[in-house]
Amino acid sequence: MVYGRRLEANPLITLLLLIIFFLTGMSGPSGKSTPQSSSPAGGALTGKVIVIDPGHGGPDPGAVGVSGRTLEKYNVIWIARDLKNLLEKEGAEVIMTRDGDHYLTLDARVRLANQRGAAIFVSIHNDANLNRQIRGTTTYYYNAVSRPLAASVQRELVRALGSNDIGIRQAPFYVIRKTHMPAVLVEVGFITNANEEKLLVDPSYRLRAAQGIYNGIASYFGSKAGVSVR
Numbered sequence: 001m002v003y004g005r006r007l008e009a010n011p012l013i014t015l016l017l018l019i020i021f022f023l024t025g026m027s028g029p030s031g032k033s034t035p036q037s038s039s040p041a042g043g044a045l046t047g048k049v050i051v052i053d054p055g056h057g058g059p060d061p062g063a064v065g066v067s068g069r070t071l072e073k074y075n076v077i078w079i080a081r082d083l084k085n086l087l088e089k090e091g092a093e094v095i096m097t098r099d100g101d102h103y104l105t106l107d108a109r110v111r112l113a114n115q116r117g118a119a120i121f122v123s124i125h126n127d128a129n130l131n132r133q134i135r136g137t138t139t140y141y142y143n144a145v146s147r148p149l150a151a152s153v154q155r156e157l158v159r160a161l162g163s164n165d166i167g168i169r170q171a172p173f174y175v176i177r178k179t180h181m182p183a184v185l186v187e188v189g190f191i192t193n194a195n196e197e198k199l200l201v202d203p204s205y206r207l208r209a210a211q212g213i214y215n216g217i218a219s220y221f222g223s224k225a226g227v228s229v230r
């Protein structure tokens with residue numbers, strides 16, 4: 001629904017874009033900017049290809065909030081977009097497996113990361129449990145090579161959110177088992193816990209989640225380019 005509205009043509013915006021186009025007189029050979037062109041040359045993550053994978057999408061809503069009104073597939077894409085912006089500011093080349101409300105198979109997500117030679121893969125999810133009291137943050141990894149990334153992301157994410165630290169867990173989820181690079185699956189919080197459901201739809205909480213994941217990634221790469229979380 002959110003995405004349908006965004007697709008409607010707005011004549012005023014079209015006119016503004018045309019004016020900008022003629023004033024600048026250039027839009028690059030392909031007519032759109034690539035992630036590299038907006039990256040600062042000296043950023044701490046320059047040259048790193050990072051795949052962000054917002055879970056679910058399209059006909060797969062992921063987990064449904066305890067209120068019945070919020071869906072995991074929307075919550076995670078906003079966190080992913082904030083994370084993408086932060087990473088690109090430090091020069092990373094970010095590939096999103098999806099940046100709209102559509103579904104990709106798990107295999108398509110993995111193939112994208114493997115074919116593009118990603119340095120790391122980060123899948124973003126909301127957790128769910130029949131027990132509505134359960135709340136907190138968990139980061140999953142599968143291969144031993146992914147453990148340091150999981151530890152770093154979990155530490156910084158919990159610090160940023162002030163959430164219950166469930167810790168890192170090893171589990172054979174497809175997207176972290178089949179990817180050929182350090183890969184983690186982040187469960188930011190429980191959409192089935194009334195308090196965390198409210199937080200997960202709050203834009204400032206989502207931004208803090210992105211900042212926390214970003215700080216974990218920066219720290220993993222040995223960079224001091226973390227952001228302060230407020």
Ligand SMILES: [Zn+2]
Pocket residue numbers: 055056062063072125126
């Ligand atoms: Zn999920």
